[in-house]
Amino acid sequence: MPVKPNFDKAVYMQRYRIEHAEEIRAQRQRYNKKNHNEILRKDREHYYANREKCLADTRKWRAKNKKRVSATSRAWHKANRQRCYKLRKLWIKEHPDKWRAWYLKDKQRQIVYNKAWREKNLAWVNERQRNRYKHYPERWKAASAKRRSRELRASGKTTAEQLRARVDFYGNRCAYCDGPYESIDHVIPLARGGSNWPANLRPACEHCNKSKNKKKLSEWRPAA
Numbered sequence: 001m002p003v004k005p006n007f008d009k010a011v012y013m014q015r016y017r018i019e020h021a022e023e024i025r026a027q028r029q030r031y032n033k034k035n036h037n038e039i040l041r042k043d044r045e046h047y048y049a050n051r052e053k054c055l056a057d058t059r060k061w062r063a064k065n066k067k068r069v070s071a072t073s074r075a076w077h078k079a080n081r082q083r084c085y086k087l088r089k090l091w092i093k094e095h096p097d098k099w100r101a102w103y104l105k106d107k108q109r110q111i112v113y114n115k116a117w118r119e120k121n122l123a124w125v126n127e128r129q130r131n132r133y134k135h136y137p138e139r140w141k142a143a144s145a146k147r148r149s150r151e152l153r154a155s156g157k158t159t160a161e162q163l164r165a166r167v168d169f170y171g172n173r174c175a176y177c178d179g180p181y182e183s184i185d186h187v188i189p190l191a192r193g194g195s196n197w198p199a200n201l202r203p204a205c206e207h208c209n210k211s212k213n214k215k216k217l218s219e220w221r222p223a224a
Helices: 008-019 021-034 036-049 051-064 066-079 079-095 094-105 107-120 122-135 137-151 160-169 207-214
Strands: 183-186 201-204
Touching: 008 021, 008 051, 008 160, 008 207, 021 036, 066 079, 079 094, 094 107, 107 122, 107 137, 137 160, 160 201, 183 207, 201 207
Parallel strands: none
Antiparallel strands: 183 201
16 A cells, blocks of 8 residues: 655645745735725624733734834824824814823923924924915914913914904004014013903014014104
8 A cells, every 4th residue: 555645734835825925915905805894894893802902912012013113103104294283183172181181291201302303303394484484474473472472471362364364454564654564563562461362463564563672552653
């Protein structure tokens, strides 16, 4: 009787998968595409039935593959920068308390990190600021006024749309000398108790704004 050669099924399957890798991959992709909804349903059922185990496995895998996770995350964020920005902004708007709690808890580290990042990318930051000022002057000036009012603990806030309405009201000209509109002036200076409400804001040219400085209207007159 002839002797049958030794047959190891595991070795055979391993060799088969290596030799037919492209064919197997294409077949799997066709199956996944055809049964996409069913696969998602089963995955969800499995996840919710074994949630704690899945989370633990995920944490374990991420801890073991930190470099790979970081590289993938950076690549995805780079390719979806605008989407990430919108999602982050939406989340902050929907969860202001959680955002503030996280910020206060991590504030010092964020300040150090942001400062180091800005110094490292100073040329890019300056170029971005110039472009933002060029394309969104009202938004930039409203943010600047808000920052100054916060530093001086002044009341009131003004949106870019409200600021644009104030500028249009004065014909896009300086409210004091009818020169070109170049900056925003607080009629009652913030340092003298003025607010950041729209009623206290007027468009001004650079000369009038700088010469008025911290004076009230009763203490200053525009140049003729």
